[in-house]
Amino acid sequence: MRKLVFITFLCSAAWSADWPTDGGNPQRTAWQKDEHVLNKDNVKGLQILWKLKFDSPPREMHSLFAPLILEQVKTSGGVKQIAIEAGIADNLYAIDVEAGKVLWQKHFEYPPVKEGRGLRPGDPLCPGGMTGTPVIGPPGANGARTVYAMAGDGQLHSLNVADGEDVAPPFKFGFGNGKSYSLNLVNHILYTSTSQGCNGNPNQMWAVKLDDPQHKVMTANPKSGGMWGRSGVAIDSNGVAWGPTGDGRYEKETQTYGNGLIGAKVEGDELKIVDYFIPSNWTWLQKRDLDFQVTPTIFTYKGRELLATASKECRVYLMDVKNAGGDDHQTPLDRTPLICNEEVNFASAGIWGSMANWADARGTQWVLTPFWGPVHSNFKVPVSYGPVKNGAVVAFKVEDKGGKPQLTPAWMSRDMNRAEPPVIANGVVYSYGNGENTEQAYADRGLDDSSPLRIKNSTHAVLYALDAETGKELYSSGDQISTFSHFGAISVANGRVYMTTFDSTLYCFGLPGK
Amino acid sequence: MKGTFRMRKLFFTVMAVAVAALVMSGADWPTQSGSPQRDGWARAEKAFTRENAHKIELLYKYKADNQARGLRALTSPMINGMLITYLGFKEMLFFGGSGDNVYAVDADLNRMIWKTHFDYKGDKPLASPTATCPGGLTASLAMPGSSSAAGGRGLGAAPGRSGLFATGFGRSGIFIAVSADGYLHALNTSTGGDKVPPVKFIPPNSSAGPLIVNEGVIYTATTDNCGGKPNAVYALDMSGGEGKLSSFAADASGIAAGTDGTICVQTKDGLHALTRDLQAKESFKATDGGSAASPAASPMASPMVFQWKGKDAVVWGNLHLLYSGTDAPSRTETTAHSPLTFASWEDAPDGPRWVYAAAENSVEGFNVEDRNGSPVLKSVWKAGKGGDSMVTANGLLFLLSGGKAPGGKATLRVLDGLTGKELYSWSAAAYAHDAGLAIANRRIYFTDHSNTVYCLGFMAEQPQLTGR
Numbered sequence: 017m018r019k020l021v022f023i024t025f026l027c028s029a030a031w032s033a034d035w036p037t038d039g040g041n042p043q044r045t046a047w048q049k050d051e052h053v054l055n056k057d058n059v060k061g062l063q064i065l066w067k068l069k070f071d072s073p074p075r076e077m078h079s080l081f082a083p084l085i086l087e088q089v090k091t092s093g094g095v096k097q098i099a100i101e102a103g104i105a106d107n108l109y110a111i112d113v114e115a116g117k118v119l120w121q122k123h124f125e126y127p128p129v130k131e132g133r134g135l136r137p138g139d140p141l142c143p144g145g146m147t148g149t150p151v152i153g154p155p156g157a158n159g160a161r162t163v164y165a166m167a168g169d170g171q172l173h174s175l176n177v178a179d180g181e182d183v184a185p186p187f188k189f190g191f192g193n194g195k196s197y198s199l200n201l202v203n204h205i206l207y208t209s210t211s212q213g214c215n216g217n218p219n220q221m222w223a224v225k226l227d228d229p230q231h232k233v234m235t236a237n238p239k240s241g242g243m244w245g246r247s248g249v250a251i252d253s254n255g256v257a258w259g260p261t262g263d264g265r266y267e268k269e270t271q272t273y274g275n276g277l278i279g280a281k282v283e284g285d286e287l288k289i290v291d292y293f294i295p296s297n298w299t300w301l302q303k304r305d306l307d308f309q310v311t312p313t314i315f316t317y318k319g320r321e322l323l324a325t326a327s328k329e330c331r332v333y334l335m336d337v338k339n340a341g342g343d344d345h346q347t348p349l350d351r352t353p354l355i356c357n358e359e360v361n362f363a364s365a366g367i368w369g370s371m372a373n374w375a376d377a378r379g380t381q382w383v384l385t386p387f388w389g390p391v392h393s394n395f396k397v398p399v400s401y402g403p404v405k406n407g408a409v410v411a412f413k414v415e416d417k418g419g420k421p422q423l424t425p426a427w428m429s430r431d432m433n434r435a436e437p438p439v440i441a442n443g444v445v446y447s448y449g450n451g452e453n454t455e456q457a458y459a460d461r462g463l464d465d466s467s468p469l470r471i472k473n474s475t476h477a478v479l480y481a482l483d484a485e486t487g488k489e490l491y492s493s494g495d496q497i498s499t500f501s502h503f504g505a506i507s508v509a510n511g512r513v514y515m516t517t518f519d520s521t522l523y524c525f526g527l528p529g530k
Numbered sequence: 531m532k533g534t535f536r537m538r539k540l541f542f543t544v545m546a547v548a549v550a551a552l553v554m555s556g557a558d559w560p561t562q563s564g565s566p567q568r569d570g571w572a573r574a575e576k577a578f579t580r581e582n583a584h585k586i587e588l589l590y591k592y593k594a595d596n597q598a599r600g601l602r603a604l605t606s607p608m609i610n611g612m613l614i615t616y617l618g619f620k621e622m623l624f625f626g627g628s629g630d631n632v633y634a635v636d637a638d639l640n641r642m643i644w645k646t647h648f649d650y651k652g653d654k655p656l657a658s659p660t661a662t663c664p665g666g667l668t669a670s671l672a673m674p675g676s677s678s679a680a681g682g683r684g685l686g687a688a689p690g691r692s693g694l695f696a697t698g699f700g701r702s703g704i705f706i707a708v709s710a711d712g713y714l715h716a717l718n719t720s721t722g723g724d725k726v727p728p729v730k731f732i733p734p735n736s737s738a739g740p741l742i743v744n745e746g747v748i749y750t751a752t753t754d755n756c757g758g759k760p761n762a763v764y765a766l767d768m769s770g771g772e773g774k775l776s777s778f779a780a781d782a783s784g785i786a787a788g789t790d791g792t793i794c795v796q797t798k799d800g801l802h803a804l805t806r807d808l809q810a811k812e813s814f815k816a817t818d819g820g821s822a823a824s825p826a827a828s829p830m831a832s833p834m835v836f837q838w839k840g841k842d843a844v845v846w847g848n849l850h851l852l853y854s855g856t857d858a859p860s861r862t863e864t865t866a867h868s869p870l871t872f873a874s875w876e877d878a879p880d881g882p883r884w885v886y887a888a889a890e891n892s893v894e895g896f897n898v899e900d901r902n903g904s905p906v907l908k909s910v911w912k913a914g915k916g917g918d919s920m921v922t923a924n925g926l927l928f929l930l931s932g933g934k935a936p937g938g939k940a941t942l943r944v945l946d947g948l949t950g951k952e953l954y955s956w957s958a959a960a961y962a963h964d965a966g967l968a969i970a971n972r973r974i975y976f977t978d979h980s981n982t983v984y985c986l987g988f989m990a991e992q993p994q995l996t997g998r
Contacts, residue, residue, distance in 0.1 A: 297993035303556070303612075303638070304619045360639070360994075361618035455616065459720040463614045463700025 033509040035085040036152035036161075038198035039370060040439070040507075043314035044250040046372035046384075051441035053511025053530050059444050059481045062491045065512065065526040066116030072103030072520050076143035076467040077452070079104060080516035082198070082505030083111075084152050086161055091119065091178045098177055099507075099514060100152065101522050104145040106167050110180060113512060113524060120180035124167035129192035131170075132215030140467040140502075142214035144168055144193035148248065149505070151199040151206070152177060153226075164199055164206060164226075166190050172206070172224070187231045189224050191217035198248035198311075200257070201226075205282055207249050209259045211242025219243060221259050221280050223287045234287035240264030240274035245311030246369040246437065246503065252314050252321055252337045256281045256290060260325060262307045266294045268345075275301045275308045277325055279340060293333070293341035293348065301329055305362035310385075311370035317381050317414050317421055322349070324373065324383045324423070328366030330357035330392065332385050332412065334423055350422045355395050355410055356387045363456035363465075364434075365389030370505075374440040376485065381414040383423060386435035386447060388454065391428065399427035399487055407435035409447045411487060427487030432480060436501070441508040444490065445482040448515060451475040451500035474500040477517055479525060497523060556611025556621055557677060559968040559975075562670045562740030563873070564677035564921065566787035567835040570873030570886075572677050575923035577972035577987070583926060583944045583953040589973065589992055590640040592983040596627030600664030601935055603628055604977035606740065606919070606966020608671055609637060614700040615720040617643070621971060622719065624673075625983065628666035630710050634722060637973065638994050640985070646722035652711030652734030654757070662737070663756035669708045669738035670966055672748070673719070677970070694726060694768050695746050706741055706748055708732060712757075714748060714766055714773070729773035731766050733759040739832075740966070744787040745769065747806055751782035751795070763795050765808045778808040784832020788842045788854075796833045801846045816847050834872035838883060838898055838905045845872050845907075849887055849896075853904050860904035873920040873927065875947075884910075884947060886927055888917045893929060895950055911950035915943065919967040919976075922947055928969060930976050933961035940965050940978045942986070958984055 033050035040046055054062075072080065084100040091098075098119065099111040106124040111117065124146065135144045150165035161177040162184075170190040174183050189206070190196045194217030196208040204226045210217045220237035241263030243249075249259040256279040264274015276294035280287050295301065301308060305328070312325035314337065321337045334350040341347055357365040365388050372384040391404040408431060412423040429435070432449035439446045453473035456465040476499055481491035499519040507514040513525040557574035564570055578586070594604060605626040613620045623637040630648040635641065648667070650656050657665040674695050694704060694716055704716040704725055712735075713728035732738055732750065735757035742749040746769025752761050761781045767774040778795065780802065786794045792811065793804040800815040833846035841855030849869065853860045869887040876883045883898040885907055893916050896907040917929035927945040932938070940962035944954035960980040968975040973987040989996060 296998055299991075300638075300993045303621070359617050360620075360636075362614075363618070365618075457614045457616050457618075457700070458702075459616045459718065460702060462702035462720070 032087040034087055035507040035509045037084065037200060038082045038149040038247040038505055039311070042200050042202045042251040044247050044311050044370055045313055045315060045374065046370065046437060046439045047374040048439060048441035048508045051508055051510070054444060054513070054527065055442050056444055056483055056490060058527060059490045061527050062481065062513065062525045063528055064496055065524045065528065067524065068111060068116060068118065068522045070101070070103055070107065070109060070520045070522070072105045072107040074518055074520060075104045075145045077140045077471060077502040077518065078143045078147065079502070079518045079520050080522060081149040081503065083507045083514040083516065083522060084150065084163070085113070085507055085509040085514070086152060086177055087510055089161060089178050090159065097510060099522070100150060100163050100177065101516070102146060102150050102165060103520060104143060104147060106146045108150070108163070108165050108175070108180070110177065111522070116524060122175065122180045124171070124173060126167060126169040126171065129169050129215070131192045132194065132217065135193055135215055138466050138468060140465060140470060141212045142193070142195055144215065148196040148208050149198035151201045153201055164201065166196055166199065166208065168193055170194065189231070189233060190222060191215065197243070197245065200248050200251055202251045202255060207251065207257050209243035209245065209248050211244035211262055213242065219262070221249060221257060221278070221287060223257070223282055225282070232285050234282060234285065236278065236280035236287045236289050238264070238273035238278045238289070239271065241307065244309050247311040247505070250312045250314050250323065252323070254281070254337070256337060258312045258314070258323060258337070260308045260310055260312070262309045263302060263305060265302065266298050274298070277308060277312065277340065279337070291340050292345055293335055294346050295327070295333070296346045301327060304360050306360070306366060310367050313371040313373045313383065315373045315381060318416070320421070322414070322421060324371055326367035326371065326385055328357065328362060328368065330355045330366045330387055332367070332383065332423055334414070334421060349420055352412070352423050353395060354392045355385070356389050356392050358390065358392045361389060364454040369437040372438045372440055374484065382426070382484070383412045383414060384438045384440070384445065385410055386437055388434045397425040397428045401428070401430040401487065401489065404428065404431045406431050406433045407449060408432055409435050409438050409445065409482065409487070429480070429482055429487045430489050433475065433478065437505060439506045439508050440484050443484045445484045446479065446506050446508060446513055447482070448477050448479045448501065448506065450502065450504065451477045452502050471518070474518070477501040477515070479513065479515060493525070557970045558611045558673070558675050559609040559677055559970040560675040561608065561672040561742055562606050562966050563832070566676065566742045566744040567789065568784070568786040568832050568872070569834055569836050569875070570871070570921045571875045572921055572923035572969040574677070575969055575972070577991070578924055578926055578944070580926065580946055580953060582988070585988060586944065586954050586956070586974070586986050587989055588956070589985045589987050589989060589995060592635050592640055592985070594627055594631070594633055594981045594983070596631050596981045597629040598979055598981060599628040599666040600659035600661055601963035601979070602664040602666065602668060603979045603981050604983065605667070605670040607968045607975040607977060607983055608673065609968055609970040609975070610673060610703070610719060611971055613703065613719055623975060623983065624671060624705050625977060626667045626669070626671050626707055627981065628664060628668070630667045632671065632705065632707050632717060632722060634719070635983070637985070644722040646717060648709035648711070648715065650709070650711050651713065654734050656710055657735040657757065662754045663735065664737065665735045666710045667707065668736070669750050670740035672706050672741035672743045673703060674743045693771060706743055708738055708741065708750065710735065712736060716768070729766060731775065732764050733757045739784060742785060742787055745791050745806060749785055749793060751780070751785050763808060765793070765806070767807060776808045778802070778804055778810070786833045786835050786844070788835050788844070789837065790842065794833045794835060794844050794846070796831065796846045801833060801844065801850070801852065814852060816850060831870050834874060836874040836883065836885070843905050845885060849907060851905060851907060856904060870916070870918055871920050873922045875922045877925070884922070886920055886922065888920050888929060890916045892916050893927070893945070893950070895927070895947065913945065913950040913952070917943070918965050921967050921969045923969050926953070928967055928974060930965050930967040932963055932965035935961050935963060935979070940976060942967070942974065942976065956986065958982070
């Protein structure tokens with residue numbers, strides 16, 4: 017009997033799954049490799065296990081960010097599986113996910129931000145506050161885990177996941193109200209990126225060594241409109257952090273890398289741009305505001321480390337991280353045809369957010385992208401599920417063609433109202449239509465990107481589970497989610513699927529009794 | 531507090547415009563000859579050079595479903611360089627069709643955005659077309675602004691103006707058109723719908739010259755006494771919301787606006803300077819016995835205004851030059867043969883001011899020189915083959931000859947603006963009556979009688995067309 021208990025414990029420990037950062041890992045694969053509860057057969061039984069509404073008011077359209085999950089956290093009340101949830105109103109919550117109850121919460125207080133030029137009320141682009149999803153570091157010597165969170169004033173806080181206590185004094189890392197994106201952490205180096213010049217911030221990549229007593233802030237600036245990949249930067253095995261540069265110009269002579277992708281690496285005490293990619297039609301992207309702005313996803317395929325990324329133009333690019341874009345920095349390994357955005361719309365179509373990848377049991381490598389708006393009339397995909405008018409997820413297989421890895425369309429999901437970055441777990445793809453009103457311009461008056469208007473015209477998010485190999489719908493949350501989700505994300509771990517919404521609610525889906 | 535808020539709002543507006551100016555560039559071609567001054571100068575255009583002009587190629591043709599009337603088909607093309615519509619950022623090519631149509635085409639993709647057809651509501655029946663009086667929509671369209679707006683709509687004008695002519699980064703604007711029934715339409719640039727109720731402007735079945743929008747007033751001149759009404763210049767002041775109409779009886783061959791708002795009207799025997807509401811200020815007789823451009827020759831034979839030493843100079847008729855920079859307007863004359871169109875640019879800061887005059891069978895380049903404080907035109911070169919419409923850009927002269935109906939072909943030629951040497955020539959499928967040329971954002975446009983818009987440039991610069 018004792019032997020059986022021990023074996024059960026071992027299995028449990030082996031199956032334990034964490035989600036310590038946005039996208040699951042520094043490569044932003046969004047692939048939960050350790051999910052063993054939910055599968056293709058039982059996911060149809062998903063239910064809302066619990067939902068928590070936090071006293072953390074939204075700012076503009078932003079509210080809560082991707083939950084982070086640690087399965088085995090030693091707390092004063094025993095070992096618990098904890099979700100860390102960040103709110104834009106500078107709040108951090110730790111939730112006992114078994115009980116669906118808050119274990120501790122923290123509010124970051126600071127004097128009014130004086131740096132910068134201020135924020136514009138009603139501007140959804142620059143909400144201020146804590147905008148970057150925190151990150152949880154690896155276990156310390158004592159097994160404790162630290163969550164790193166950057167408050168709206170740019171101060172980086174280091175808190176014990178178990179109790180929320182400071183484990184180190186906060187220090188200045190980012191730009192106050194500067195709209196930092198999801199934090200990433202590799203080898204004690206913390207990364208983020210900033211965009212849209214919010215509060216006058218410099219749009220750039222940021223890094224700091226956590227073990228540097230001086231906490232020197234290192235930056236790499238592509239001189240663009242902003243590095244607004246939703247999940248921040250993705251980091252390859254060589255420590256190169258890859259981030260899209262958003263709108264802007266390309267001028268090699270002045271190291272201006274707008275509408276492209278930069279790879280930056282910490283060398284000594286500097287963050288240096290070591291490689292870049294600029295699409296050959298960057299002038300077109302700039303002219304139509306089709307920013308290159310999707311956080312890449314990184315994977316290894318037949319011994320080569322590759323990354324996939326995309327833009328609002330609605331193509332997916334495949335590159336080798338050792339030589340992104342080839343000698344001229346403009347030649348990717350593959351560039352798909354246009355998937356969507358036939359209207360060339362800057363606001364309500366194209367690929368937004370981040371991507372995902374996974375490998376199935378047969379070794380087939382998959383790359384997934386969400387998109388918004390109608391599918392392009394010329395896009396051919398062998399498997400699809402009815403007309404797509406509002407958005408969908410598309411899956412590609414990575415295949416060798418003529419000795420080069422290529423992206424072959426495999427399936428396109430059902431229509432989703434603004435499909436958001438997928439997560440793959442145990443053969444199931446989770447994604448959601450965010451239900452957000454994405455209009456930024458109107459026939460009667462032109463450009464008018466206004467949070468109140470968009471909030472008023474938004475509906476509600478819908479979570480979907482799809483067969484990862486066919487795209488077939490396995491589950492839909494229907495009308496169960498009350499409001500939309502802006503800049504949210506899915507997290508999956510240990511039989512639970514988490515997502516957040518504008519009304520400051522964290523939803524936990526799962527199978528009752530599992 | 532209110533003041534602080536206003537300051538903040540202004541600050542953000544200015545910042546938004548500044549950022550936009552950095553990241554986007556889209557020059558407009560808002561009216562015939564590019565500006566209310568009719569100088570035909572595409573100031574922001576740098577794509578075409580002496581070295582690459584021979585490589586200009588056809589990028590696309592847009593065939594409109596318009597019915598030609600008499601010699602008229604499509605009006606001159608116009609460009610709104612950067613418009614943020616509910617469908618996205620667009621560079622918009624817009625033009626009218628004689629069948630009472632207005633078209634807006636995505637200039638990058640050669641794809642129609644919208645088409646508007648006007649239902650005839652005149653108090654007289656729609657006239658049958660004749661050679662001189664085609665009826666239908668005849669006036670080339672216009673929008674507020676000038677080709678000098680290098681950054682596109684809103685960036686060349688002060689933002690925040692309210693009402694029909696509101697401008698500013700990202701704001702919806704208007705295209706002005708006059709339908710066959712004589713009503714003026716201010717069309718929503720995003721949809722083609724009337725932004726305000728149509729306003730009675732000119733007599734139905736008139737033959738109207740190209741529209742000008744200047745300081746909230748829309749101008750045109752009717753020719754050939756069509757519609758049973760004598761020729762006149764018309765002005766509709768829309769700056770106050772409701773249209774205030776005024777007119778000036780004249781056989782005008784063309785009109786241009788001075789930078790101070792003076793309206794210059796060229797007639798067979800002279801030049802009339804009018805107030806913005808068409809009250810007579812001064813008249814100047816042609817000293818060559820009335821051999822100025824004949825109104826019958828082309829309604830596009832308009833005077834041209836350019837700045838010389840900070841003051842307006844007007845070229846009109848047979849190269850008469852009127853200058854406002856002296857106590858009494860100074861006048862000089864240069865003999866030419868009935869020019870149909872003018873263009874001018876200045877090789878600032880130290881280079882000369884160039885003036886070009888094109889007649890049916892010749893084109894001549896002049897430098898403006900100082901003679902005792904007054905400008906005079908000195909011929910530098912003269913070339914055979916003339917044209918009906920000219921644009922000057924980056925030291926080149928683009929000349930469009932409409933060809934003779936019915937078998938002729940409209941021909942575009944590119945000349946070295948400094949020497950008159952021909953660098954390039956390309957012909958369309960059909961002739962173009964009252965052809966107009968537009969250049970903006972690395973592309974050249976014109977129309978012909980086959981209801982086709984031609985767009986030329988360099989294909990290698992058009993990734994959206996090539997898929998590269």
